Amino acid sequence: MAKKKFVMYIDGASRGNPGPAGIGVVVLHNRKKTKEFYKYIGETTNNIAEYNALLYGLQEIACLEPDEIIINVDSELVAKQLNGEYKVKDPNIKELFEKAVGILKGFKSFEIRHVERSKNKEADRLANKAINLAGLA
Numbered sequence: 001m002a003k004k005k006f007v008m009y010i011d012g013a014s015r016g017n018p019g020p021a022g023i024g025v026v027v028l029h030n031r032k033k034t035k036e037f038y039k040y041i042g043e044t045t046n047n048i049a050e051y052n053a054l055l056y057g058l059q060e061i062a063c064l065e066p067d068e069i070i071i072n073v074d075s076e077l078v079a080k081q082l083n084g085e086y087k088v089k090d091p092n093i094k095e096l097f098e099k100a101v102g103i104l105k106g107f108k109s110f111e112i113r114h115v116e117r118s119k120n121k122e123a124d125r126l127a128n129k130a131i132n133l134a135g136l137a
Helices: 046-062 076-082 091-104 121-133
Strands: 005-014 019-029 032-044 068-073 110-114
Touching: 005 032, 005 046, 005 121, 019 046, 019 121, 032 046, 032 121, 046 068, 046 076, 046 091, 046 121, 076 091, 076 110
Parallel strands: 005 068, 068 110
Antiparallel strands: 005 019, 019 032
């Protein structure tokens, strides 16, 4: 049986820091987009928005029962915290980080990759679309 491998691109955006924020997630399976979603999440910081995008994406992808997930994020902070290269000091981020780690432990295999913003344009577009649709452009 073939492995169910998914690639996820996530992004959180905030206009101001803190400011109106949105999340965007794109999920690929066999190089084809299978899901995309975006959501306005209220006023928060960019880093909190990035973690919310991750959590929302993980919850959505869990129902697909993946064997392997590659998560692409353009936030160096999120990638390095999840890969154990940076400590999590902010108590607000620590709570989200712990939730994310808890969900990730439920997957058979995962990888967190830091990608350039230019490689994450679709998720960024969706995160900004969420803010625009909330009337907070």
